[in-house]
Structure formats: C-alpha cells, structure tokens
Amino acid sequence: MIELTHISKIYNENIMALSNINLRIDKGEFVFLVGPSGAGKSTFIKMMLKEIDPTSGNIIVNNVNLSKLKRREIPYYRRNIGMVFQDFRLIPEMTVYENVSFAMHVIEASSRDIRRRVPLVLSMVGLSKKANSLPGQLSGGEQQRVSLARAIVNNPSVLIADEPTGNLDPETSRGIMELLKDINNSGTTVIMATHAKDIVDSMKKRVVALEKGVLIRDEQKGGYGYED
Numbered sequence: 001m002i003e004l005t006h007i008s009k010i011y012n013e014n015i016m017a018l019s020n021i022n023l024r025i026d027k028g029e030f031v032f033l034v035g036p037s038g039a040g041k042s043t044f045i046k047m048m049l050k051e052i053d054p055t056s057g058n059i060i061v062n063n064v065n066l067s068k069l070k071r072r073e074i075p076y077y078r079r080n081i082g083m084v085f086q087d088f089r090l091i092p093e094m095t096v097y098e099n100v101s102f103a104m105h106v107i108e109a110s111s112r113d114i115r116r117r118v119p120l121v122l123s124m125v126g127l128s129k130k131a132n133s134l135p136g137q138l139s140g141g142e143q144q145r146v147s148l149a150r151a152i153v154n155n156p157s158v159l160i161a162d163e164p165t166g167n168l169d170p171e172t173s174r175g176i177m178e179l180l181k182d183i184n185n186s187g188t189t190v191i192m193a194t195h196a197k198d199i200v201d202s203m204k205k206r207v208v209a210l211e212k213g214v215l216i217r218d219e220q221k222g223g224y225g226y227e228d
C-alpha cells in the first residue's frame with residue numbers, strides 16, 4: 001500500500017510543484033497519473049523513488065516511511081519499485097538478455113536464479129528469440145518490452161511507468177498496455193504517468209489528475225479529461 005499524506009514540494013525560487021497531496025493506492029491497483037506539463041507528475045515519481053524529499057508530509061510505501069529511510073537503506077527500498085521510461089534507457093552495448101540479467105546481478109541474485117528467471121521474463125514479454133540482440137537492432141516497441149522485462153525481473157511490488165508509450169505508435173502502444181495489464185493482473189501495483197488520452201480512455205482504470213501541483217481529480221474507471 002502507498003500512502004501520501006499532506007505532501008508538498010517547494011523547489012527553490014518558491015515553485016510549489018506539489019501542494020498538499022493526499023493519496024492512497026492499494027496493493028494491486030492500476031493508476032494513471034495525468035495532468036498538463038509542469039503539473040508535478042515527475043516530482044511525484046522522483047519522490048516515490050526517494051530521489052527527492054518532500055518539503056512536508058509523509059510517504060509510506062509497503063509500511064516503509066520514506067522520511068525515516070536511511071541513505072544506505074535507499075537501494076534496498078528501490079528494489080521494490082520497477083521503473084520504465086519513455087526513452088527505454090537500455091544499455092546499448094549489452095544484449096537483451098544481459099540488459100535484463102544485469103538488474104538481477106545488481107541485487108546479487110545467484111547465477112542459478114538468473115538463469116531461471118531471465119528466460120521466463122523474456123518469454124512473458126515475447127522476446128525469447130531476441131535474447132542475443134542488441135537494443136539498436138530492435139524496434140522501439142521491442143526495446144520498451146525489454147525495459148519492461150528489466151523492470152519486473154526482480155518482482156517489484158510497484159511498477160512506475162513514466163510515459164512508457166510516448167515514443168511508440170498507437171498499435172505498439174496497445175501491445176505495451178497489454179503487458180502492463182498482465183503485470184498488474186499478477187498483483188503488481190502499476191502507476192503510469194501519461195499524456196496518452198486514447199489509452200487512458202480505453203483502459204477505464206483509476207485516474208489521478210494533477211494541475212499546478214494540486215490533486216484536482218481522483219476517479220475510479222476515469223477518463224483522460226483533457227483534449228490532447
């Protein structure tokens with residue numbers, strides 16, 4: 001469970017990026033985070049990863065109070081959160097298999113677990129045949145599927161996707177959304193920041209809308225609510 005209480009973030013120059021946000025996301029939910037550019041979505045995501053701290057308020061993720069987390073505990077906390085970005089952020093010199101297995105090496109998983117888990121996750125995202133390809137040899141949609149495989153290989157309880165379809169055409173985007181749905185159906189909480197109106201409107205999931213740092217809408221089975 002994720003709980004934000006009275007979260008505000010003021011950057012230098014008195015920019016109020018988030019203003020008194022109260023939000024609870026239960027385990028296994030699928031939540032779209034929407035809002036115009038500058039609304040505070042990236043600030044929200046950075047806070048969830050504890051890349052930045054709120055100016056005030058509390059964030060609790062799976063019983064961990066982020067403000068009480070010690071610096072040396074942050075890497076362990078982050079293992080719980082898979083991250084997917086608009087620009088994939090794969091390591092270009094590593095094959096698909098290596099990009100995914102690297103995430104397991106980092107957390108010091110055993111070679112045996114890695115050999116068992118990586119092929120499984122690659123088959124989940126439909127990329128078994130591309131295991132030995134380099135990212136540069138893949139389409140955008142395939143690269144995003146590698147990035148999804150990497151994000152879930154360590155079984156995080158939360159997956160945060162920041163504009164995961166931003167660089168993809170509509171049909172490829174639908175494939176990525178199907179995968180996100182599968183991941184969510186297996187019990188992972190999914191939070192997806194997006195400007196993709198069609199996707200939000202068709203999925204009928206919870207929609208949390210921010211505007212100028214204020215949470216202005218929180219709807220179950222919501223719609224995008226903006227024109228573009």
Ligand SMILES: Nc1ncnc2c1ncn2[C@@H]1O[C@H](COP(=O)(O)OP(=O)(O)OP(=O)(O)O)[C@@H](O)[C@H]1O
Pocket residue numbers: 011012015016017035036037038039040041042043044
């Ligand atoms: N490091 C920073 N220092 C000062 N102001 C910042 C910083 N980061 C973000 N801001 C400001 O905080 C506000 C919220 O920005 P944020 O990046 O969270 O919005 P966003 O909803 O993610 O936008 P986008 O959809 O364009 O990614 C904006 O006014 C932005 O200019």
